[in-house]
Amino acid sequence: MPSWDNPLGLDLHIDVGGELGSRSIAAALREAVTSGRLPAGTRLPGTRSLADDLGIARGTVVEAYAQLVAEGWLVSTTGSGTHVAETRLPAAKATPEPSGRRLLDLRPGRPDLSLFPHRLWAASVKRTLTAAEGSTLDYGDPAGLRVLREAVATYVSRTRGVRAEAEAVVITSGFTHGLALLARALRETGVRTIATEDPGMPHHRRMIEGAGLATAPLPVDPHGADPGAIPAGARAVLLTPSHQHPRGVVLSPSRRAAFLAWADSCDGLLVEDDYDGEFRYDKQPVGALQASAPERVVFAGSTSKALAPGLRIGWLVLPQRLRIPVLDALLLTGATVAAPGQLALADLFERGDYDRHVRRARHTYQKRRADLAARLATLTDVPLDGVPAGLHALLPLATPVEEKRLTDTGLSAGLRVQGLHAAGYWHSARRSKAGLIIGFASPPQHSWHPALDALTRLLDGAAIAPW
Numbered sequence: 299m300p301s302w303d304n305p306l307g308l309d310l311h312i313d314v315g316g317e318l319g320s321r322s323i324a325a326a327l328r329e330a331v332t333s334g335r336l337p338a339g340t341r342l343p344g345t346r347s348l349a350d351d352l353g354i355a356r357g358t359v360v361e362a363y364a365q366l367v368a369e370g371w372l373v374s375t376t377g378s379g380t381h382v383a384e385t386r387l388p389a390a391k392a393t394p395e396p397s398g399r400r401l402l403d404l405r406p407g408r409p410d411l412s413l414f415p416h417r418l419w420a421a422s423v424k425r426t427l428t429a430a431e432g433s434t435l436d437y438g439d440p441a442g443l444r445v446l447r448e449a450v451a452t453y454v455s456r457t458r459g460v461r462a463e464a465e466a467v468v469i470t471s472g473f474t475h476g477l478a479l480l481a482r483a484l485r486e487t488g489v490r491t492i493a494t495e496d497p498g499m500p501h502h503r504r505m506i507e508g509a510g511l512a513t514a515p516l517p518v519d520p521h522g523a524d525p526g527a528i529p530a531g532a533r534a535v536l537l538t539p540s541h542q543h544p545r546g547v548v549l550s551p552s553r554r555a556a557f558l559a560w561a562d563s564c565d566g567l568l569v570e571d572d573y574d575g576e577f578r579y580d581k582q583p584v585g586a587l588q589a590s591a592p593e594r595v596v597f598a599g600s601t602s603k604a605l606a607p608g609l610r611i612g613w614l615v616l617p618q619r620l621r622i623p624v625l626d627a628l629l630l631t632g633a634t635v636a637a638p639g640q641l642a643l644a645d646l647f648e649r650g651d652y653d654r655h656v657r658r659a660r661h662t663y664q665k666r667r668a669d670l671a672a673r674l675a676t677l678t679d680v681p682l683d684g685v686p687a688g689l690h691a692l693l694p695l696a697t698p699v700e701e702k703r704l705t706d707t708g709l710s711a712g713l714r715v716q717g718l719h720a721a722g723y724w725h726s727a728r729r730s731k732a733g734l735i736i737g738f739a740s741p742p743q744h745s746w747h748p749a750l751d752a753l754t755r756l757l758d759g760a761a762i763a764p765w
Contacts, residue, residue: 442469700760
């Protein structure tokens, strides 16, 4: 119950039942502390404030506080108020890490979060919120703030060759959210099956199936996904053409053309997940597939790999026919991106800070992938699968049994690595190939070389074999 007549008072919920005596108040506070709802260090309302909220005499609250101070549950200091004491409750035992060390993490899908531009982001948040009109923080366009949609359209047009305008851009909470919206929208337009890459991200299949659609496997070879394997019933295809995940290959020009021809022939749709398109290390990145057929391709991107996944900001560049269905799905889910983050990201784009950060990160990841390839060359003649790009690389292995042995042994030794089978990348595990997906971008700067050394020890003598 809030202290309306004391704007400086703290609000506190306590369940005292029907009795408002000092004993019941003390019991309610004691339960809140022992249950962990009021953790150590929590500041409590002043006695006068709490008494006003409960509609009782101040002396009743003073007596309850005094009892809990005497029992050691609370600490009262003149000038500092009353706080929950550092109690000696049994603490939950944390699962010990292998060998008593912090685990080194080489799982894919994460950038090096130590590279995140904290100062630039904080400055953008402060600058844009200070200048923002009050209406900016009101309920707004579900497609996103106009200033960010314009900035995204400009950025993806300039850097990825996308044919985009602000009206075609919808801001999402990352690619997974965007895929969920697309799956709902496609279902409403009559699509029943989406073909997805095999191997490919398992949670993408789950998002599609969660929207009531079926998924069909699309085999991936050194030339990328095979358009000849699209089943007759499919009317949409999910692709990672610039850097296939997890194999790391690039969709060949002939197959790009074949996918576009398929979409034209059956009024189909291609969803282009450009999850790490900014990171190519040996040459200019391949341009977006969307540029060849903007009305047949949805272009999807996010800040998850370039900045941090925790920002939860992504975007869809939509064909005209999908804009209303996707916005309808967005309104039904009610999940929009917070305005402060949108403002800050737009500011980073417009000032060029986003580009400068990407270039710095690209330099770091390029060196790491080169380090990884050089180190593996001392152990095996089998090269990493795919092209030098992105934040991960695939190392082919001889068998699924060897894959499991390495992931288990690595964990015991304090190194997290991810296998194709353990992560569920394959639509079906039968007769599928094995490999480790090495996320060389994941460790913070100070942990990269220790992680690389640990990986080298793990792979010494491993059954590495080309596919």
